[in-house]
Amino acid sequence: MAYRETEKMRQRKAMARQKIVDCTYACVSDGGFRSARITRIAALADVATGTIYRHFESREDLFAEVFRLATQREVDKVAEALATEGDVTARLEHALRQFAERAIRGPVMAWSLIAEPVDPKVEEERLKYRRAYAALFEGAIREGIQNQCIPDQDASQSSTCLVGAIAESLVGPLSPAQADGNVSIAAEDKDRLVNSIIRFCMQGLTGARN
Amino acid sequence: MAYRETEKMRQRKAMARQKIVDCTYACVSDGGFRSARITRIAALADVATGTIYRHFESREDLFAEVFRLATQREVDKVAEALATEGDVTARLEHALRQFAERAIRGPVMAWSLIAEPVDPKVEEERLKYRRAYAALFEGAIREGIQNQCIPDQDASQSSTCLVGAIAESLVGPLSPAQADGNVSIAAEDKDRLVNSIIRFCMQGLTGARN
Numbered sequence: 001m002a003y004r005e006t007e008k009m010r011q012r013k014a015m016a017r018q019k020i021v022d023c024t025y026a027c028v029s030d031g032g033f034r035s036a037r038i039t040r041i042a043a044l045a046d047v048a049t050g051t052i053y054r055h056f057e058s059r060e061d062l063f064a065e066v067f068r069l070a071t072q073r074e075v076d077k078v079a080e081a082l083a084t085e086g087d088v089t090a091r092l093e094h095a096l097r098q099f100a101e102r103a104i105r106g107p108v109m110a111w112s113l114i115a116e117p118v119d120p121k122v123e124e125e126r127l128k129y130r131r132a133y134a135a136l137f138e139g140a141i142r143e144g145i146q147n148q149c150i151p152d153q154d155a156s157q158s159s160t161c162l163v164g165a166i167a168e169s170l171v172g173p174l175s176p177a178q179a180d181g182n183v184s185i186a187a188e189d190k191d192r193l194v195n196s197i198i199r200f201c202m203q204g205l206t207g208a209r210n
Numbered sequence: 211m212a213y214r215e216t217e218k219m220r221q222r223k224a225m226a227r228q229k230i231v232d233c234t235y236a237c238v239s240d241g242g243f244r245s246a247r248i249t250r251i252a253a254l255a256d257v258a259t260g261t262i263y264r265h266f267e268s269r270e271d272l273f274a275e276v277f278r279l280a281t282q283r284e285v286d287k288v289a290e291a292l293a294t295e296g297d298v299t300a301r302l303e304h305a306l307r308q309f310a311e312r313a314i315r316g317p318v319m320a321w322s323l324i325a326e327p328v329d330p331k332v333e334e335e336r337l338k339y340r341r342a343y344a345a346l347f348e349g350a351i352r353e354g355i356q357n358q359c360i361p362d363q364d365a366s367q368s369s370t371c372l373v374g375a376i377a378e379s380l381v382g383p384l385s386p387a388q389a390d391g392n393v394s395i396a397a398e399d400k401d402r403l404v405n406s407i408i409r410f411c412m413q414g415l416t417g418a419r420n
Contacts, residue, residue, distance in 0.1 A: 115337060117330035117331075117332075117333030117334050117336075117337070118330060118333070119329065119330060120327035120328060120329065121327075122327075123327030123328070123333070124327050126327075127325060127327070127381070130378065130381070131382075134382075151419070153406060153409070153410075154402065154403075154406040156382075157379055157403065157406040157407060157410070158406065158410055160375075160378045160379040160381065160382060161375035161376075161378065161379045161407065161410040161411070161414075162375075163374075163378050164373075164374035164375045164376070164377055164378025164379060165370075165371040165372075165374045165375040165378075165414065166371075166374070167374055167378070168340065168370045168371065168373050168374025168375075168377070168378070169367055169370040169371045169374060171337070171340070171370065172341075172344075172366075172370060192364065193364075193367065196363060196364040196367040196368065197367060197371065199363070199417075200363075200367070200368055200371040200414040200415070201371070201414065203413050203414050203415075203416075203417040204371075204375065204410040204411065204413050204414030205410070205413075206413075207409075207413040207417075207418065207419035207420060208417065208419070209361070209417035209418070210417060
């Protein structure tokens with residue numbers, strides 16, 4: 001008789017896998033990918049290190065999954081912000097502002113998603129997700145061009161400029177949090193930082209003093 | 211009698227090391243870091259693979275050195291463009307244009323320097339060099355603010371926006387060259403691409419329609 005996985009076994013396996021992912025996620029939020037050692041994850045998830053490798057081929061695969069999970073949340077937030085009613089430039093500004101503010105609120109995780117040197121598998125995911133962000137911005141820019149509230153331009157190129165500008169300009173401000181644990185950015189610095197990024201981005205798009 | 215390295219031995223060692231670096235550089239220019247396998251580099255440099263590890267602790271160290279060498283050339287070009295005479299906005303525009311045009315002329319190497327998923331050591335170098343570019347732009351932006359040809363702004367933040375916008379917006383256009391060998395970008399597409407990046411960047415900085 002062939003071995004068959006029962007429904008209950010499948011559920012238990014899925015739950016164990018989920019717990020490993022959740023614990024890795026917690027480690028990364030707390031100290032970046034570099035702090036997410038397999039022994040630490042195993043201890044947190046209360047499993048043997050070998051168990052982790054029954055669920056994931058490698059540490060890199062586990063990291064890539066956690067990266068996708070965490071980044072997809074941010075992509076969804078941008079999509080939500082862009083899907084609201086009203087003026088498309090206001091929605092773009094809102095989406096950019098939200099992205100920056102969320103990053104500043106969770107600076108360790110944000111730094112890990114945007115800039116932490118990890119491994120090629122995570123880098124591949126980064127490239128993919130940058131395209132996902134750009135695709136969202138591109139749609140909004142096209143809409144703005146059509147409605148004549150954004151000057152005619154190459155929407156695809158401008159969308160990648162937005163993604164690059166906002167990501168790169170957060171790397172520096174988020175770095176200390178990564179280096180020293182959860183150092184938070186002072187509220188007034190935060191506002192100044194976010195405003196200066198938004199200004200550059202919106203001016204870049206519209207050519208109007210912001 | 212203690213073993214002493216003679217001057218001649220030192221020179222031969224330095225030359226052998228240089229040849230390994232040059233051959234790796236050639237491989238990366240031709241097909242990215244992923245094509246720069248140690249066996250291939252050894253064959254090109256006409257040495258045994260073990261010899262490479264006498265000069266470099268690891269493949270990652272060799273890659274990091276080639277990355278630094280290639281990126282420093284680009285940083286120097288930006289520095290030169292910014293150090294010329296004349297209006298600072300024109301110099302900034304010239305530096306950005308030159309960066310983009312050089313990338314398009316050597317798309318495989320440019321993609322490898324800007325975006326190829328490699329390993330954490332190369333990623334560390336990427337972060338450092340992005341700061342080097344930003345520092346150059348920041349100096350020019352400060353000068354422009356002082357001369358009142360650029361509106362007052364956080365020069366440090368804007369410099370990182372420039373670095374992010376120009377790098378990210380080149381990733382997509384450079385990717386096919388990486389995937390399919392040295393596919394070149396058509397001259398008219400090249401101009402349109404470069405102009406659209408420059409426009410976004412200069413508008414972002416100045417808030418004036420470009």
